[in-house]
Amino acid sequence: MVVGVSDYFRPDIPKLTKPVNDADTVAKLFSTYNAEVMILKNKEATGESIVSKMMTFFSRSTQYDNVLFFFSGHGYRNGFCPYDYGCAGHSSVSYDDIKKVFRSIQANGRVILADACFSGGLRPKQDPVRNDTAQVQQTAASSVKRKQQVMLFLSSRGYEPSYESPSMTNGYFTTYLKEALQGAADANRNGKVTAAELHEYVSMKLKASLGDRQHSNMWGDFSKGWILARVPVTQTQ
Numbered sequence: 001m002v003v004g005v006s007d008y009f010r011p012d013i014p015k016l017t018k019p020v021n022d023a024d025t026v027a028k029l030f031s032t033y034n035a036e037v038m039i040l041k042n043k044e045a046t047g048e049s050i051v052s053k054m055m056t057f058f059s060r061s062t063q064y065d066n067v068l069f070f071f072s073g074h075g076y077r078n079g080f081c082p083y084d085y086g087c088a089g090h091s092s093v094s095y096d097d098i099k100k101v102f103r104s105i106q107a108n109g110r111v112i113l114a115d116a117c118f119s120g121g122l123r124p125k126q127d128p129v130r131n132d133t134a135q136v137q138q139t140a141a142s143s144v145k146r147k148q149q150v151m152l153f154l155s156s157r158g159y160e161p162s163y164e165s166p167s168m169t170n171g172y173f174t175t176y177l178k179e180a181l182q183g184a185a186d187a188n189r190n191g192k193v194t195a196a197e198l199h200e201y202v203s204m205k206l207k208a209s210l211g212d213r214q215h216s217n218m219w220g221d222f223s224k225g226w227i228l229a230r231v232p233v234t235q236t237q
Helices: 019-031 047-058 095-103 172-184 195-210
Strands: 002-004 039-041 066-073 109-116 149-154 192-194 217-221 227-230
Touching: 002 019, 019 039, 019 066, 019 109, 019 172, 039 047, 047 095, 109 172, 149 195, 172 192, 172 195, 172 227, 192 195, 195 217
Parallel strands: 002 039, 002 066, 066 109, 109 149
Antiparallel strands: 149 217, 192 227
16 A cells, blocks of 8 residues: 655645655556555545555455555654644544554555655654564465564654655655665575665665665564565676
8 A cells, every 4th residue: 555645735734746756656666566556645645544445455465465555745753644634533644553454454464664754753662673583484375374574664763854856756765665676675686675685775875865864764573584575686687
């Protein structure tokens, strides 16, 4: 599920230039992996709509599926700002909202990706970081319940903005996320992009472009060897 909000209902909320482009880019990227993609942009992406459609869409998953939620737009320390942020009713999308959905579905792989200011603040202090669990080797035919993996990869720390440039089609984080998942992050040239490789590549690129102004933030309970994309080996040689 991909969400991009560049224009907001309230005129006092600054407009952004890249989130709709970010959403289109990520939707197109994952559609090339034969993933089923739902996309919500601007007026479609109210707080109530995002949460209700996420619940409906992800509830169709099985234990053999991975689900992914991507958001680009304004953020706050515990969530994301939908189109109607600051209005009456369900006008925000908090980490707790997303956790409730994730806890109710069958999918064993659950991922949140976000290109939003302050997105690193999504993690409450009481949530432990466990991203060094052993790789689980099981087949889809296994009768043993597969280990659930949950990963959040966020564009900035809890006190940092997430930058965009007029010269770029996407925000910095989304630009490097796309490059990474298309194979640039495949450091050992084996045709697989793992969680560790994704984090290393995006962090390195942000550092090169923005110095200490923006740092990506990956945490959760997952294997560092979790394969997030497969790319032709010939593209990485």
